[in-house]
Amino acid sequence: MRHFAIALMLCGILTGMAQTTVRLDLERTVELATDSSLTADRYRSVFHEARYAWLSWMAGRKLQLELSTTPLNFEQLMTQRYVSDTDNDEYRQQKRLLSSASVQAQQVMEPWGGSFYASTGLAYLGNYGDFTQHQFAVTPVRVGYRQELLGYNPYRWNRQTEPMRLTVAQQQMNYSVEQTAAEAVKRFFLLAVTQEQLKMAQEQIQSCDTILAIGNRRFRIASISKAELDILTLQRSLAATTLKSAQLSHQQAVRSLAVWLGMDEQTRLELMIPSVLPSLEVTASDAIAHASRNNPNYLSMQLKELEARRDAEQLKRKKGLNASIDASIGLNQVAERFDHAFRSPLVQNQVMVSLTVPIVDHGKKRNAWLAAQSKAETAAHQREEQRRDTELDVMQTVAEVDQRQSMVADAHRSLQIAEDAYTAMLQRFIRGQANVNDLSLAQQYWQTARVDHVKALQDFWNSYFHLRLLTLYDYLKREPIRH
Structure with missing residues (x-):
């Protein structure tokens, strides 16, 4: 007990x-x-x-730097070549070595809706075989600006x-x-x-x-x-x-x-x-x-109303003529020796304007815009x-x-x-x-x-x-x- x-x-x-x-x-x-x-x-x-x-999103508004590189790109293949002595095409073995690197910078411009960009790069191309050649391509600097025209600015929204x-x-x-x-x-x-x-x-x-x-x-x-x-x-x-x-x-x-x-x-x-x-x-x-x-x-x-108004504005701007521009200017040069590639660089210019005009869409974009307007209301x-x-x-x-x-x-x-x-x-x-x-x-x-x-x-x-x-x-x- x-x-x-x-x-x-x-x-x-x-x-x-x-x-x-x-x-x-x-x-x-x-x-x-x-x-x-x-x-x-x-x-x-x-x-x-x-x-x-x-x-x-805050980081995306600041200057963006990016390094792109291809350290090694080697190819060994049979290529078709024209031989003038025999007046015939023949297959010959060819080896190719490619190496490149570039640095790109981009900064969005919120008030305008576009972006500035700049880049610099270096590339090497070597061919070995019956045809042997070495080339260095240098782009010391290239700057440009791209933007969609006619209205819609996503950065402002x-x-x-x-x-x-x-x-x-x-x-x-x-x-x-x-x-x-x-x-x-x-x-x-x-x-x-x-x-x-x-x-x-x-x-x-x-x-x-x-x-x-x-x-x-x-x-x-x-x-x-x-x-x-x-x-x-x-x-x-x-x-x-x-x-x-x-x-x-x-x-x-x-x-x-x-x-x-x-x-x-x-x-x-x-x-x-x-x-x-x-x-x-x-x-x-x-x-x-x-x-x-x-x-x-x-x-x-x-916020929901503001997003609906943004979508309506975007569809309104894109239901008609759409245009964009991309313009750049830079320097480049090609030479067989690395130090020669920096001598007497050539000016490289590019201006591209793109236009998109709807011809027949049977009211597709207009009705999409009207639907977005109703959603905003x-x-x-x-x-x-x-x-x-x-x-x-x-x-x-x-x-x-x-x-x-x-x-x-x-x-x-x-x-x-x-x-x-x-x-x-x-x-x-x-x-x-x-x-x-x-x-x-x-x-x-x-x-x-x-x-x-x-x-x-x-x-x-x-x-x-x-x-x-x-x-x-x-x-x-x-x-x-x-x-």
Whole structure:
């Protein structure tokens, strides 16, 4: 028997070591959700993708240098040659060695929509066999400019869309991570409700045991009837069933919150439910102003409209005559010796103008342009609808937060009244001045008030974090939310 008791003690110790108890308040829960949860990390990875794309675009606006080289290109083949002595074509073996290197530089010109380029290069060509020759080709410098004419400038549009795209990605990350925080708040209070219900169920068992013991003593002295004693016994049985159900719901809520916060499933959570509300003074106009600056829905719809206008402009410019120009000037020379290739370089000029004129396309480009125009108009309407819907949601949420504050105060007063009433009724029952029904009714009111108080807190904090989500603004710290 002694060894069995020691084994039970060791099992209890190991079980306690395996299950870590973590105490959480609402603020710590939000911090864990936004800092270490897998969902928040995923949203940050999406933002980094957009950030690197923006950095790539910024780098593309600067001077680009590129080295192109073919260190070795050797060929051995049979070639057809004309032999004047025999007046016939003959196949002869020929070997060829080619090596080249060049450096190109390019700089886009955003105001005009074209690009300047420059290059320098060196090449060697050697032929071996019946025909032997060595040549060095040098291009000391070559500069040029190329551009599409007649309108469309993609660089000018990119200067508007790319910074906006990065800002949208930043706001969208903040919005998505804040969604994670709002979901954590929901799970926090779902656990808070089950925690309070479990606590009440445990207290109910203890209360039923105490009241049943009092009832048995009063029954023995004929102070209560057998029916009233049976009611107390039934209440004890129902309390045991309620306790088992509360334990199951509590375990599920603990597991849900722990997994969401990135904790082990076996972690035991104990919540510290906020009983005092912060002092909030939020006006609808201020909240709408914060939303217009921080909510990604505003800027993303503006970006969508701008991109639609860009596409319409591009199709408009390209539905008729298209022209481009490429002009360059440089120096080059060829010689059999390397040092001679740099002597008396020749001027190399090139000017190329390209024209494309549609003759018959049966309205293909024009209809594509009209479709793009309609898409731009649709995007403008959608942006206005999104603004209207978001502002309406913000105004309703501000009103809801104000209303929830007063409802929490009412629930707190009701809880105090119900608790005092139950305490007084319990004392009266012990003294024999109240019956079982009166005590059960007072206890029911008290338990209902306790749950209602927690649910009132739940509704307030859910509304508050929904307002934070819509405006991406922390009204307690008085600063925008940045994750």
